[in-house]
Amino acid sequence: MHLSHGRASGKRSEQRTATFTGTVHMDPVLDAGSVTINTVIFTPGARTYWHRHLGGQLLAVTAGRGVVATRDGEAQVVTSGDVVWAEPGEEHWHGACGDSLLTHMAVSHGTTEWGGEVAPSDYTAAQP
């Protein structure tokens, strides 16, 4: 089996809390071992903790408006239709803007290493 097939079930959405700030729900789409895909919805103000993916991560935005930001202060504002590729090992966070929801497909390659919570000042500084 060299093709791994997935789709959101619409029946397994779970609220994420341990490594997220605010209200975030996630629906698994694919688990192919080295590659996992989730649909993620962030309510306004919600975001991930700092983290890195050892094989990189693709975010494909399907609704709302959000931010993807790195440790060195780079911040990308994203809306529906935008894609962002975070290179292997690049420490970053992503989430909704303060005044908007965000929905994206997250394609994660390799192990995910989680860091700490994004400080409110860092979150605010990355807002458009």
Add this chain to the structure above:
Amino acid sequence: MHLSHGRASGKRSEQRTATFTGTVHMDPVLDAGSVTINTVIFTPGARTYWHRHLGGQLLAVTAGRGVVATRDGEAQVVTSGDVVWAEPGEEHWHGACGDSLLTHMAVSHGTTEWGGEVAPSDYTAAQP
């Protein structure tokens, strides 16, 4: 720059002929070096040639109905919302069903190696 940002321009769509059968149009979304993303539309009956991606390929279907098939005869029928991960080096083709268009986002990792055209008999055998 460790975040690579892209979106379909809607102004650079090109018709692909060299390694495709039938009428296929492609709109580039992201070129991040080792990772490239294109939105691809296949008209009914259209499909790629055989090919492999040395880092793997993710297909995320956004409209229509199509097929992803491998050399060993595995064939996945896909519709909107389906994702398929073709492992690094897995030789495969993808395209529309004979009676349906197909639109997908193709995320290609590493070099693409192209083979020959998919024989009509192989295409027909993979139809649902």
